[in-house]
Amino acid sequence: MSADSNKKKIVHAHLPADEEFTTTLTAGSHELLADEPTSVEGGKDKGPDPYDYLLMSLGTCTVMTVKMYANRKGWEVDDMYMELRHNKRHDEDCENCDDPKSKIDVIEKELIIEGDFTQKQLDRMLDISKKCPVHRTLMSDMKIKSFISRK
Structure with missing residues (x-):
């Protein structure tokens, strides 16, 4: 959508060793969490x-x-x-x-x-x-x- 939409985007997903599924996502200066719901074994529902x-x-x-x-x-x-x-x-x-x-x-x-x-x-x-x-x-x-x- 942005004027830079043709540039290659780099997003990082980091799943640390001490987490089952909770993943930290970064896109530029923005940070989000992703996880599995608690209905999935090991999921903590800390994020979408x-x-x-x-x-x-x-x-x-x-x-x-x-x-x-x-x-x-x-x-x-x-x-x-x-x-x-x-x-x-x-x-x-x-x-x-x-x-x-x-x-x-x-x-x-x-x-x-x-x-x-x-x-x-x-x-x-x-x-x-x-x-x-x-x-x-x-x-x-x-x-x-x-x-x-x-x-």
């Missing part, structure tokens, strides 16, 4: 889990993108919210499959906008919400290159 962060990333990018669009159009948005849900389910063409591997990840995004808008404006903002950079990244063919090193 990794899928929560994925949804938060998609949600923040989406509302920022829609807000930028609305501002350019001169549309006054009173407030904007995103509710996101993630689950794994069988693809529509595989409703009777018994194989657990046939499930796909599904993210549901609900954009809630307060303001005086026509249905046409709301429909356009919904279209724009699907164009945020994180949404496009998640929907694209992606490569993740993994390396390992020792310290």
Whole structure:
């Protein structure tokens, strides 16, 4: 979203030896915690889990993108919210499959906008919400290159 969006981003995730899952995340000068819920053995629920962060990333990018669009159009948005849900389910063409591997990840995004808008404006903002950079990244063919090193 920022002007530096084409630069390579570096984020650190540190899981110290004395922690089971509580991980310190740093991005520039910002520090966050991630953890597993207490329902997972060893989880202490000290922070959102990794899928929560994925949804938060998609949600923040989406509302920022829609807000930028609305501002350019001169549309006054009173407030904007995103509710996101993630689950794994069988693809529509595989409703009777018994194989657990046939499930796909599904993210549901609900954009809630307060303001005086026509249905046409709301429909356009919904279209724009699907164009945020994180949404496009998640929907694209992606490569993740993994390396390992020792310290």
